[in-house]
Amino acid sequence: MGAMNYTFAIKTSNLTKKFGDNVAVNQLNLEIRKGELYGLVGPDGAGKSTTMRLLTSIMDPTAGEAWVAGHSILTGGERVKDRIGYMSQKFGLYEDLTVMENILFYADLYEVLKKERPARLERLLGFSNLTPFKDRLAGELSGGMKQKLGLACALIHTPEVLFLDEPTNGVDPVSRRDFWRILYDLLKEGVTILVSTAYLDEAERCTRIGLMHKGKILIEDEPNSVRGSLGQPMIEVWTDKARSAAELVKLMGGVHSVSLYGDRLHITLENTMNAEDVVVRLRHTGIEVKDYRSILPSLEDVFISMVEK
Secondary structure, X not given: OOOOOOOEEEXXXXXXXXXXXXXXXXXXXXXXXXXXXXXXXXXXXXXXXXXXXXXXXXXXXXXXXXXXXXXXXXOOHHHXXXXXXXXXOOOXXXXXXXXXXHHHHHHHHOOOOXXXXXXXXXXXHHHOOOHHHOOOEHHHOOHHHHHHHHHHHHHOOOOOEEXXXXXXXXXXXXXXXXXXXXXXXXXXXXXXXXXXXXXXXXXXXXXXXXXXXXXEEXXXXXXXXXXXXOOOOEEEEEEOOHHHHHHHHHOOOOEEEEEEEOOEEEEEEOOOOOHHHHHHHHHHOOXXXXXXXXXXXXXXXXXXXXXXX
């Protein structure tokens, strides 16, 4: 694991990233202790992915500094990379390689010693329940299994700090639960995890969360404390009949606003209404709801409800 003589697994000091006039990360100050599962929570465009790219030394900041696993991202980028695992939203799995070949590819990349590989491979495959699928092509795996394979690849070199950028986006509920169970097992082993998400059910599984908006942390606390300060509850509902569902939801009492995003609805509720009521009513009218979950209102959603007011 290398020397672990630092207090904060991740620490930033006025970390800033600009793209032209756009300030993606704005004087960010984070202190994440060893062994924490910290959630960077916010809608798309809040600056979460950019923050991850800065902390993993993939991208240089415009200003400010950060330390990961005790090393500066400015002067110790290569040392940082040796100590971290990073799973980006578009994690690079090779579809035409098998599960096993993908993991071995990352073992080569991270220069994992040959003698250490068999035990690690066996453990990671067991850990992620991928053992029965080790000879299957990655391209033939379900979304949830691809996520677990991505995680196994990011863990092959036993990182001290793990960065996960929206790791369960578009993954079915059962696979999401499996994925989080694996994360908790890693926490018990002392790995520090920084996860970004737009979903409140995921945020609630973290030890602490920071609500990010326009590159800044607005509130930072334990999930329950943060949830209380968000105002109106909001849910996301998946259905193949999103347009018809939207029309029906608009007619329900207790619904503040509805926005359509492909096969998903974002529904802002009055405080008197809960998610289950909406879903039960939709199902009564014959609309099949695939999944639903509480989410953070995106800036667009907040804007829409302000305009409608």
